[in-house]
């Protein structure tokens with residue numbers, strides 16, 4: 001029994017008495033050797049680079065461990081309010097480089113490796129990315145926990161320990177091929193299993209009234225165990241180490257007992273596997289839901305295990321008195337995915353802890369806060385009532401009760417407005433009744449936020465208008481950000497050193513200080529150094545990717561990059577159409593004032609998203625033609641980089657000149673890739689969408705390549721959108737469509753791009769690609785012209801970096817804390 005406490009003696013105090021560990025290169029080298037030899041059992045015949053990585057990682061982990069303990073002591077001792085970030089995704093990437101940076105031991109760890117005959121750059125490559133997320137939403141959660149720890153805020157991340165993370169992408173014949181990502185295969189040194197904190201989560205069964213007061217219990221359930229795995233989250237050089245708690249599903253001992261007793265051993269193992277299936281795989285859909293039962297199981301599993309964990313801890317210190325619970329606890333729901341938490345907290349308080357409805361609701365609705373991440377209707381969870389009844393019958397009853405009380409409130413506010421009742425109901429009527437999970441999140445939360453100014457405004461005007469009318473005070477904006485530790489200090493050491501030399505080290509925790517760089521834009525020698533570093537980062541990107549892509553790239557070309565999930569709303573297609581246009585210009589001899597360009601794409605398509613996969617195929621086919629045409633030569637290169645992920649972006653964003661942020665206005669909630677590029681001195685070509693608007697405001701219109709319809713214009717033009725006339729009227733686009741339609745890029749694959757052609761020509765095209773083509777080409781011309789003047793371009797590059805201070809998650813988290821969580825920072829106890 002892992003949770004059996006010691007009874008005869010209490011040696012824990014003595015057991016934990018240790019001198020603190022040294023941070024010098026010698027101390028790290030010694031511990032790396034120890035772990036290599038004793039923990040991992042390696043000797044001088046050891047061949048695998050993986051063991052060296054693991055040995056160093058363990059030595060670093062030891063240093064985190066003592067700070068982790070002292071952080072927890074400090075939080076417990078302060079009895080402070082805490083917040084919990086509930087997210088189905090944490091796209092963490094690699095941990096080693098970040099851990100040494102945040103511990104302040106980058107140099108000594110590098111030296112330690114040198115004394116062992118190794119190079120850091122090589123060793124870090126042995127770590128697999130923790131790819132427990134799809135894209136922006138999961139990466140935001142990862143940046144958030146970094147900032148929370150850096151700000152010394154008592155915030156715990158709660159997520160799922162998927163056995164298989166985001167699939168690995170390769171490209172065969174220009175097509176995406178998916179392979180499972182068994183990221184735990186070589187072990188994961190950054191996690192600690194905590195079996196003694198296991199929690200039971202229920203599914204199925206039915207409800208039953210009992211006792212005098214008609215209390216409800218949920219019986220005959222099929223239970224699944226949630227086992228926590230804790231991952232340390234170090235703050236930046238501040239002694240704080242917070243916790244990311246990831247849940248793994250395990251079968252209970254009684255699971256499959258019926259089958260076992262009936263003599264069917266195989267069936268009993270099968271049902272055990274079914275329980276453990278819950279955390280087997282991350283759903284690879286970005287910004288869309290496909291309504292699968294297992295996904296609802298995952299969502300409830302996360303919400304229930306996390307809430308029970310917090311409630312258990314509460315009862316442990318406060319007993320059954322929940323009167324102070326809301327003052328001490330806050331749950332931030334990362335998108336609609338974990339919104340079942342609203343009903344689950346009600347269930348725990350009422351069924352398990354005996355509170356009345358009103359008391360439970362007062363606590364729940366003061367404890368939950370909801371972040372919306374998208375306006376795309378296909379991304380909002382709706383679960384069929386039938387499925388809900390079968391899987392979570394008690395939760396469905398609670399949702400019905402919440403809805404009845406909520407609709408009574410609506411009816412008393414707007415008497416006789418039946419339309420409004422129908423619109424706002426948590427239950428959508430129709431052929432099959434559906435639970436609208438986003439509405440549950442809004443009704444149950446005291447705060448509802450969007451992730452960029454435009455997005456938050458559009459939520460109030462559109463998707464959640466009725467709710468905004470009812471509760472304007474709940475709605476607020478929290479513009480996203482990125483952590484400057486990973487996305488500049490760690491991924492771009494060259495630029496970081498130059499910046500620090502110019503303005504000091506303060507920027508790593510106060511990114512607004514980058515503003516001090518603006519004056520260096522006018523310093524010729526500084527510009528020269530800036531350009532040198534960008535050039536070296538481009539070389540690094542070529543080195544890193546050359547082999548995969550198999551083409552020769554000129555580092556003096558403008559590196560024009562679009563990396564992000566493949567999605568029609570992000571309009572990779574518009575970018576390819578521009579590449580075809582450039583190719584067409586070269587072919588027809590229109591090459592005056594040419595700027596050599598290397599256009600880089602990267603991104604995964606959801607395996608079931610046929611159109612997104614076809615666009616990958618188009619990129620690769622166009623690349624095949626363009627890259628092998630002697631007349632094109634160095635003027636234009638096109639590369640699709642397979643398996644885009646966090647560790648790839650760490651190489652890509654420092655080596656990019658032009659950042660493509662070209663979504664249809666009103667569709668990209670915020671974007672965070674845009675911020676990583678800006679911070680690393682890329683210029684943006686973009687629409688007035690998401691955080692692009694705020695980026696342009698910060699850097700000034702003259703340092704941003706703007707094009708395209710505004711969100712308002714998109715909505716106004718939609719009804720009379722006529723792509724055929726647009727194509728007819730624009731010679732460039734007409735020629736591009738002719739090339740596509742003539743099969744120029746698919747000579748031996750007839751018809752494969754027909755769906756893409758139809759989508760551009762279709763009046764129903766929701767992304768209105770043709771509408772923005774002309775102004776996009778113009779903006780690209782301006783970008784190309786600007787790039788031909790290196791001094792001017794470098795100036796703009798410096799000004800972009802200098803203006804990116806707003807986009808630190810330190811600022812974002814500061815606002816979450818000021819407006820929503822209201823936590824007090826707590827210093828970790830000093831090391832003994």
Ligand SMILES: *Cc1c(COP(=O)(O)O)cnc(C)c1O
Pocket residue numbers: 134135136137139563564565644645646649670671672673674676
């Ligand atoms: C930052 C990041 C994203 C988000 O990019 P957007 O351009 O904002 O969609 C997605 N995936 C990875 C790996 C990232 O690092």
